[in-house]
Amino acid sequence: MICVSVGRTRHKYTIAEHRYLAEQGVQLVELRLDFIGRSVNLSRLLDERPCPVVVTCRRREDGGRWQRSEEERLMLLRGAIAMGVEYVDLEGDIAASIPRYGQTKRIVSHHDFVQTPDNLEELHQHLAAQEADIVKIATMANTVDDVLRMMELARNAKLPTIAICMGDIGTPTRILAGRLGAPFTYATYSADRRLAPGQLNWREMKETYRYDSITPETQLFGVVADPVAHSHSPVIHNAALAHQEIDARYLPFRVPAEDLETFIEACPQLGVRGLSVTIPHKEAALDLMTRAEAAATGIGAINTIVFDGEERLGYNTDYRAAMECLLEAMRAAEGDEQPLTGKSALVLGAGGAARAVAWGLRQKGAKVLVTSRTAERARQLASDIDGTAIPWEDRHGPRVDLLVNATPVGMHPDLDSTPFRGDLLNPDCVVFETIYNPERTLLIKDARAAGCQTITGVEMFVRQAAYQYRLFTDRQPPIELMREVLKTATNPVRLGGQISHAEPGPAEFGHSGASE
Template sequence: MICVSIGRGRHRSMIAEARHVSEQGAQLVELRLDYIRRAVNLKRLLANRRCPVVATCRREQDGGKWTGTDQDRLMLLRQAIVDGVDYVDLEQDVAGEIPRYGKTKRIISYHNFTETPEDLQTIHQKLSRQDADIVKIATLAHHPHDNLRMLQLSETSRIPTVAICMGDLGTPSRLLAGRFGAPFTYATFHEDRTLAPGQLSYRQMTESYGYADIKSSTAIFGVVADPVAHSLSPTIHNAAFQDSELDMVYLPFRVPLDELGSFLGDCPELGIKGLSVTIPHKEEVMQFLDQVDTDAATIGACNTVVFESGQLVGYNTDHQAAVDSILSAHRRSGPTPLKGKTALILGAGGAAKSVAYGLTQLGSDVVITNRDAERAGLLAERFNCRTVAWDERQKIRAGILINTTPIGMHPNVNESPYEKRHIDRGMVVFDTIYNPEQTLLIKHAREQGSRVITGVDMFIRQAELQFRYFTGQEAPKEVMRDRLKRSTGAARF
């Protein structure tokens, strides 16, 4: 079950949103009384409600907007109970001042906006002693492992417990709460109006992730990155899982580089069966794998991990996706269209390795350039390529220009790694960034009359291959492509 938190300044707006989400299927709504900018009319808010309601009035110290006296706040919560609200949320330090009355159930809560404390069990015990029907603990995650700690707290508690992490590191705890026994999780009415750090909207929880269908039997997959909020991998993989009627879900996992090993160790307990691996982990993940396929080993980078019989097996789908994307732009150029062609690769990370490997296999003259010249040199040596200094990159007469850097990625959409005046009509310009699809580099290339390949094409191709590794089935390509197009705006292929 999802509890939709609604915080609006006017009674009319709060009532309208509560009615709307209940019509959309919400089974529980939290009315944040502290958001209302005038005297709260509880009878008006609770009359004709379409689903059960939680009455909450948060102090500023607990992340709320209440500026009145605490005496008035407690009086408001007592009145909500008298008026028959279904649930009341009470902080642990004041719960003893508001006794049980009538049929109203008590949610005893604790919020920590600075950390996830080590003594979670002690905190839970204190909350449980306050005549709790439900215990709620919400803390700020600093480590991916905090998610597992909170989920296991829900799973092992005798009193129904909602234990969730705030912040983008904590998103998995919100999505997996029900799988680990929480009576409900929290969502906001709209993604642009979050009431707590890291909250997802009711629409995202239901449409994108199918929260109600995530059970103990559900196989968990996801993308591991830092940052991860921009990733559209959950969008297309969940669309594919749903279309294929598979008991699987795909989540975003933000994992800092120095915590990758710890996160991979937590994966079995989280129920994770496979991962897409992206910036900055494609090379770092190699050291944690038990088996690596030939392509990934040669490239030195992995973008797909599958958990097979207790072992971590790594694959690379980027190189094939990149080559297929480039070949699609040379369909009329003969049987070996890339042989001898000069390809300038901007960047020297995991994606650059995959592209360089694929192109050298097809006989291209590959030139690597990167701001870190040493890194570019190591990549060039690995695949017997040439290098050019970053400041000299625009002097290379390349037939194919490939950007594998994050320059131009959302939110820095007004940046380009290559000046427009150096792009000529005979070039094929390939930007591996897919969000946005129409990067400034791609826009400039179109204006210069060049053939272009957007990151969407490569992104979909590599995701199709990942889907096959995850499921053993062919991917519903058009479903994935259509969902991505709807998420990024009209795309030109």
């Protein structure tokens, strides 16, 4: 079950949002009384509540907004219990001062917005001893080990426990809470009004991750990156899995570089069967594989891992996808079955995607120039593939048949930047953009205006994801569905000239700017 947190500054907005969520099928709502800016009227909020509630009134030191006296706060919590609310949230240090009454279940909680303490088991025992029906521990994850320890605590708990790591590193603990035994997990009404770091919105939890149907038998896949919140891989992979009715979920795993080995070693224990690998881990992950395909070894980077028993198998689907896109485009332009042979290409960038494209081009007989804002990386890549490195400031000089952007320049939200001047584009050149968000980067717009043939990052992204999907599931992917889902995800609704990812809802909700 998903508990949706409501934190609004006025009673009427709180009531309206509560009613709307119940109409949408939400079964449990957390009412954050500490957000209400004036004297709280419990009867107005609770007498005709449309679905069960958790009543919470959080102090500032626990991440809340309560500004009045502690005595008044405790009176509100006692009053909610007297009115028979379904759940009340009590911090561990005040739970003993509020007696059990009626049928209200007690959530005894601890929050730490800085770290995940070493003594999780001891902390859990202390909270459980305060007449807890449910123990809730929410702490900030700073390392992968914090997440692993929190999940182990939840898995071994004898009392119903909600064990959450906050922040992007901790997102899997929210999505897998039910699988680990939690009676419910928390989500926010919309992405614009998160009440805790790393909190997902309820539609995402319900529709993208299908939270309520995750079981211990559900297969797990995911994307490992740092950062990872911007990735659209979970959206397209989960849509494909749902479409084909496969009992599997694809999760975002934010893993700092120093934690990569720890995370990959823990994946079998977590039940993770396969991973997409992206920035900044593509090259480092190769060294952690027990076996890798020849292309991945030649490129020096992987973007896909499959766990098979004790084996960690590394693949590079970026290479396959890029070559498919380029061969189709160049063949259409040249009418040649080997359209890349003898052609000249300039690759902008020297990271994992650049390595895949540059290596593939050399395998197909192209002459490859490499340039990067980090000159040493460009020289190293050029040396590895038998290409030529040129200084970044000289990138506009060579006249080439193919221009590849494998840098992040022009990626959302940096929409007004381009790695190559539009007025210097050769109209006979094919321009290949690896950025998929947005699909029409400034480079693509300039290239089309110059008369160049273009390949957008959407095509490469969908094709590499389709290869990954086959490796993960041994099923043919629904490529058209994946393409449409990605295009929808990267073209958010624009309201009043502003891009908005907010959930739709009644106009009378207003906007509180609430955040924790």
